[in-house]
Amino acid sequence: MSKHTIIRLSRYKNALYRFESLGFVKVFSDNLADAIGVTPSQVRKDFSMFGLSGNKRGGYKVDELLAKLNEILGTNKAHNVIVAGAGNLGSALIKYKGFEKENIKITAAFDIDHSKGERAGEIPVKPFDEMQEYVRQNDIRVGIIAVPDMAAQHVADVMMAGGIKGILNFAPIRLRVDEGIVVNNVNLALELENIIYFICVPMGSGKGIK
Amino acid sequence: MSKHTIIRLSRYKNALYRFESLGFVKVFSDNLADAIGVTPSQVRKDFSMFGLSGNKRGGYKVDELLAKLNEILGTNKAHNVIVAGAGNLGSALIKYKGFEKENIKITAAFDIDHSKGERAGEIPVKPFDEMQEYVRQNDIRVGIIAVPDMAAQHVADVMMAGGIKGILNFAPIRLRVDEGIVVNNVNLALELENIIYFICVPMGSGKGIK
C-alpha cells in the first residue's frame, strides 16, 4: 500500500472530524475531495482499497467512516513514543499539543545532557545511556530523532538495538537502517528551500508550481 | 518542474557538501545515487533536465556542481523569512540552526502575545498587528505558520496581504490561498501516524513498506 494513500487516509480523517463538528452526518466523495484537494475518484478509489463502502446514493456515514479510518490507521489504540534530543526542537515536540488527539503520547525524552528541562509535571528528560533499556522495557515502537546531524545515525542504531521499528528523523541525513524499519524524514531547511525555489522560478515559462 | 525533482536536487546538494568535506573532487552518478537512495539513472536524468553536465568518463566536479545547484535552488542568495506564532514550535524554529547554512534567516517572529521571548540578542517577537506592515516594508517573500489551527487561515490571509508568496504551514489544515502562492505543509502528527500504520501492518502479506 503506497505511502501517499495512507497520508490521504489521515487527511480524510482530519477533514471528517471537522465535518462532524459542523454537524454533518454523512458526506459524499465530492465533499472529502474538496476538503483535502483531490478528485472524487481518488477518494472512492482510496476507500475501495480498504473496503470502506458507502451507500450508492447516500454517501458515507461520518461516524462509521471515522471509526473505520481510526481502526485502519491504528489511531484507535494509544501509542507511546520517545524523543532523542531535548534541544530546541526536541523540547518543542515534547510540549506539542497536536499528538494527543491522534492518541500518540511522548513518554520520555533522552539527551546526553539530561539536566535539560527535567521539570515536574512534564515528560522526564533522561540520560541518553538509559534509552535502549527504556525502549526495551516499555516496548516502545516509535522514536523521534531530534539530535544534531552527527549524532543521528548513532541514535538510530541504539533505537533499533532497543527494538524500535519506526523513526521520525529530523536530521538532514539519510539514516542507514535495518530491513523493515520505517523511517520518515522531516527536513525543515529543505521545505523552506523548496518554497524558495518555486517562488523564484519565473512563473511565465510554463514551469513554476506543480 | 516537479516538486520531487527539486527536493532531490536539494538532497544532492547536501550529499555533495558531505563529499566535499571528505575531500572528493569529483563524484559519479553512482555515488550520488547511493548517498540519497535513488538510481544512477535518476541522478543523470535530474541533472540533464537542468543542463548540469559532467564528463563522459570523469563524473561531475563537486565544486562546479555545488555552485550550479546553489544557483538553481536560489541558495546562493540570502533569504529572509518570518515566523507567525512564538509558542513551542515557533520558538524552536527561531533558534533552529539548520537554516543558516542554506542562507535562510528568520528575521522576525510575530505573536498576539508578543511578550513571549522578547530577548536581546535573539530575534524580536513583535505584536501580530505589525506583521503585514513588516512583510511589506522588508519585502519578505516567505512566511512560516506555527500558530494554533484555528488561527492559521487568518494568518495566511494577512501574510498574503503583505505580499508573501510562499508559506510553510505547520497547522494541520489545508490553507486556502491565492493563485500562485506556494504552500508546503508539515504535519507532525501525520508523520507519526504514518509510521505507526506501516509498522503495524502485518509485514508478511506482501503489503507493508512501500
Next chain:
DNA sequence: TAGATTGTTAATCGATTAACAATC
C-alpha cells in the same frame, strides 16, 4: 586503445483520473 561513465531515448511502472454500469 579498452574500459567506464555520461546523456538521452524508449520501456516500464505506478498512481491518478475519467467513465459508466450498478443501484439506492
Next chain:
DNA sequence: TAGATTGTTAATCGATTAACAATC
C-alpha cells in the same frame, strides 16, 4: 420512477528505470 452517487474498470498521465550509443 428519475436522479444522483457509488464502486470499479479502463484510459491517461507522469515519473522512474533500463538500455545503449556517444565519447572521454
